[in-house]
Amino acid sequence: MCDTLAATPAVTAAGAMLFGKNSDRERNEAQALETLPASRHASGDRVELTYIEIDQAPATYAALISRPFWMWGAEMGANEHGLVIGNEAMHSIVPAERRPALTGMDLVRLGLERAASAAEAVSVITSLLERHGQGGDCGHLGRFYYQNGFLIADPSEAYVLETVGRWWAVERVTGARALSNALSIGRAPAALSADLGARAKDAGWLDSGGTFDFAERLIDPVRDAGTFGRGRCARATARLAPRAGRITLADILATLRDHGEEADGDPDWTPAKTARRSICMHAATGARRSQTVSSMASDLTPGALTHWVTGTAAPCLSVFKPLVVGRALPDLGPTPTDWFDAGSLWWTHERLHRAALADFPAALAMIAPERDALEAGFRARMAEAWTEGDAAVDAAIQDCWLQAAAAEDGWRAEIVANAGRGRSSIGKPAALAWARLNAVAGFPRG
Numbered sequence: 001m002c003d004t005l006a007a008t009p010a011v012t013a014a015g016a017m018l019f020g021k022n023s024d025r026e027r028n029e030a031q032a033l034e035t036l037p038a039s040r041h042a043s044g045d046r047v048e049l050t051y052i053e054i055d056q057a058p059a060t061y062a063a064l065i066s067r068p069f070w071m072w073g074a075e076m077g078a079n080e081h082g083l084v085i086g087n088e089a090m091h092s093i094v095p096a097e098r099r100p101a102l103t104g105m106d107l108v109r110l111g112l113e114r115a116a117s118a119a120e121a122v123s124v125i126t127s128l129l130e131r132h133g134q135g136g137d138c139g140h141l142g143r144f145y146y147q148n149g150f151l152i153a154d155p156s157e158a159y160v161l162e163t164v165g166r167w168w169a170v171e172r173v174t175g176a177r178a179l180s181n182a183l184s185i186g187r188a189p190a191a192l193s194a195d196l197g198a199r200a201k202d203a204g205w206l207d208s209g210g211t212f213d214f215a216e217r218l219i220d221p222v223r224d225a226g227t228f229g230r231g232r233c234a235r236a237t238a239r240l241a242p243r244a245g246r247i248t249l250a251d252i253l254a255t256l257r258d259h260g261e262e263a264d265g266d267p268d269w270t271p272a273k274t275a276r277r278s279i280c281m282h283a284a285t286g287a288r289r290s291q292t293v294s295s296m297a298s299d300l301t302p303g304a305l306t307h308w309v310t311g312t313a314a315p316c317l318s319v320f321k322p323l324v325v326g327r328a329l330p331d332l333g334p335t336p337t338d339w340f341d342a343g344s345l346w347w348t349h350e351r352l353h354r355a356a357l358a359d360f361p362a363a364l365a366m367i368a369p370e371r372d373a374l375e376a377g378f379r380a381r382m383a384e385a386w387t388e389g390d391a392a393v394d395a396a397i398q399d400c401w402l403q404a405a406a407a408e409d410g411w412r413a414e415i416v417a418n419a420g421r422g423r424s425s426i427g428k429p430a431a432l433a434w435a436r437l438n439a440v441a442g443f444p445r446g
Contacts, residue, residue: 002075003232003279004086004151005255006158007176007240007247019153020252020297021086022315023066023075024290027283027434028441029140030069030336030346031294033311035329036113038062038080049073049110051100051136054128060113064307064325066294069337070140073105074112076296080325081116082155082305084298089138089146089181091223092164096145097135102128104138104148111152118154122161125150126168126193133166140338141440142289151179155300160185162214167196169214175244178236182229183215228276235260236279249308249379252297256280257316270360270425280316282357283437284430294346295320304386308375312349316364317356317411319371319404322382322397330401340442352412354434354443355419357426363415374407 005020012018023031038061045056050072065077076086087104102110107125115121138144149162151173158173162185169189188211199205205212224230239255240247260278263269271282283291295315297308305325310318311332323329336346356363378400385396424431438445 002086002088002181003236003256004076004088004179005176005236005240005252006151006153006173007252008158008173009156011175011244012247013245014248014301016302017153017155017158017300018247018249018252018298019084019086019151019158019300020256021076021151021295022256022279022281022292023086023294024277024281025068025075025293026140026142026289027291027293027313027437028338029293030338030344031075032067032069032335032346033294033309033323033329033332034065034067034335035325036060036063036065049106050103052102052132054132057114061116062326063109063112064323065109065112066296066309067109068105068140069335071103071105072109073103073107074109075105075294077108077112078296078298078305078307078325079112079115082300082302083112083115083118083121083152084154084300084307085111085121085150085152086179086296088149088151088179089144089227090149090162090164090183091181091220091227091229092147092183092218093220094147094164094218096147097133097165098137098145099135101133101135103136104134104146104150107134107148108150111150118152118157118159121152122159122170122191125152125161126170129163129168130166130193134163149179149183151177153298153300155302155305159190164196164218166193167199168193169196176237176240176247178233178240180229180231180233180236181227182224182233183219184230184233185214186216187211187213189214232277232279249297249299250376253308253315253320253375256295256297259316267365268361271357272425272427272430280314282314282360282426283434284426285433289433304383306382306386311345312353313346314349314353314356317353317367318349319407320375320378321401321404322378324393324397327394327397330398338441340444348412349408350443352408352415354438355412355416357431357434358419358424360425362418363411366414367411370407370411374403378403
């Protein structure tokens with residue numbers, strides 16, 4: 001389960017496109033940050049995706065991706081042209097295909113590698129979808145089949161693309177837009193797949209005006225109740241809408257850290273107090289077996305394209321650090337898997353995150369002020385560096401990552417030292433679920 005946001009230049013304070021995404025997956029399903037170089041490919045080359053092989057493009061663009069460790073595709077990413085894409089699992093009354101085909105994550109990476117604009121990415125993804133279909137198990141330890149939706153943006157425009165099988169609908173974004181795990185495009189899509197239009201006519205779905213509501217006709221209301229997709233989409237929209245004309249990157253980050261209405265004004269909030277899924281999600285039991293495992297936000301100011309990533313789970317307990325497509329990544333340690341590795345950034349942060357669940361209010365109260373101050377300083381540092389040239393940008397990125405690592409080292413040492421004193425703040429059932437999954441991952445005790 002995921003949440004993706006975009007705010008178009010018309011509603012942002014600086015007149016630049018802003019984007020953000022939380023990737024929610026199973027709690028041990030580590031996600032890797034990777035850079036992909038621009039490449040040229042010979043005629044007849046093929047590329048092996050998560051489950052299938054397709055024709056390679058003549059050329060692919062440089063990209064930054066956040067990839068579930070066992071997949072070829074990406075949950076989110078950006079390319080050298082300032083194109084950003086995030087995907088969402090969607091649930092429809094039309095069953096998801098179980099036979100291996102393209103996954104939504106494959107389509108994210110293919111769009112980034114093959115498109116130079118948001119409009120071109122829509123064309124790339126829909127063409128591949130119509131040719132190859134979507135399907136296959138997208139779960140890690142548990143089986144998970146679903147349709148896919150995408151929020152796609154570049155510095156000037158953004159689109160929502162929602163799919164059911166090989167059908168698709170497109171909406172051009174105006175203002176601020178959120179997308180969660182629920183079909184959302186209504187009666188006035190900017191474009192609709194030809195076969196879906198024909199199906200709607202044959203099935204009698206069209207109203208007297210010759211239109212039909214894509215989302216209401218095709219959504220699975222039972223699965224939506226479980227994912228709380230429409231609820232999370234509404235929550236993100238409610239946070240951003242009052243800021244129209246003044247939306248900043250800080251607003252995007254704050255929304256990605258939102259724990260839901262139950263947390264509003266409650267300094268003692270813990271994940272145990274929110275039964276449904278939230279935008280910043282911590283795994284528990286029942287419907288919340290997954291959690292936010294990686295987060296990304298993008299400031300698509302022309303000439304200063306900057307992507308802000310956690311590289312870790314739990315954005316509320318993480319620092320967003322800057323990256324630029326085409327520049328080397330800082331040292332993140334070994335590529336993480338689903339087995340604990342103390343040398344990996346993702347797993348190192350899990351020592352902090354999982355210990356913080358023992359007394360979540362105290363951990364968040366300690367971290368949040370320094371976290372926000374660090375990020376404000378990083379944004380100022382990067383803005384200045386862009387005016388000074390490439391060497392200054394590289395130095396700023398390196399320094400921001402070093403400062404973030406030092407801060408998180410300090411937080412982790414204090415939180416781990418205090419963990420395990422008294423009853424867990426997330427409650428016994430969730431604590432037991434965590435203990436079981438910790439053992440599965442070889443996660444150290446204490």
